[in-house]
Amino acid sequence: MKDINACSGPWVGWSIQDGIRIGETMRLTIRNGQIEGAGEDMDGEFELIGSYHSKDDRVILTRRYSRTTEPSQEGVGIPYDYEGTWDGSFVSGNWHPRAAPNYGGPFEMWPASETDLEELQIDIQESATAKA
Numbered sequence: 001m002k003d004i005n006a007c008s009g010p011w012v013g014w015s016i017q018d019g020i021r022i023g024e025t026m027r028l029t030i031r032n033g034q035i036e037g038a039g040e041d042m043d044g045e046f047e048l049i050g051s052y053h054s055k056d057d058r059v060i061l062t063r064r065y066s067r068t069t070e071p072s073q074e075g076v077g078i079p080y081d082y083e084g085t086w087d088g089s090f091v092s093g094n095w096h097p098r099a100a101p102n103y104g105g106p107f108e109m110w111p112a113s114e115t116d117l118e119e120l121q122i123d124i125q126e127s128a129t130a131k132a
Contacts, residue, residue: 001088004052004059005030011039013109015095026109035061043075044068050082057086059093082107 011026026039026048035050043065050061061082068075084093089110096104 004086004091005032007111010112011037011109012112013091013107015041015107016105024109025112035059038066042069044070052086059084059086059091062098063095080104084109 008029008031009027011028012024013026014021014023016022022041022043024039024041026037028035028037028048030052033052033054035048035052037048039046039048045067046063046065048061048063050059052059059082063080063082064077065075067073079098080095081098082093082095084091084107090108091110092106092108094104095107096102
């Protein structure tokens with residue numbers, strides 16, 4: 001099992017929102033159980049802050065968008081909570097807006113390889129083009 005504290009750097013992942021799989025890229029700094037970073041998906045750019053609990057391998061993150069693809073910038077600053085489990089290779093769990101715990105879906109994220117980054121960047125660009 002790989003120590004998540006040794007996994008700072010690029011990460012990739014996906015989440016399901018309204019039945020649609022959304023790819024995302026992130027750059028995380030993980031040190032002494034504290035996680036922080038930033039990333040992007042088809043909805044915009046976001047910041048992440050959270051923690052890793054080695055006792056039960058639980059990962060708890062809060063995501064806030066700093067810029068969105070919405071012209072009015074709707075959604076900027078709203079907290080989204082992510083709770084998952086690190087299995088030594090990836091984190092999987094569920095997310096939801098803090099104000100709407102019954103809405104949300106599953107997510108997965110993992111340390112990225114160069115191939116992961118290239119494929120997700122293409123997916124993000126295609127999703128943004130389709131949304132425009």
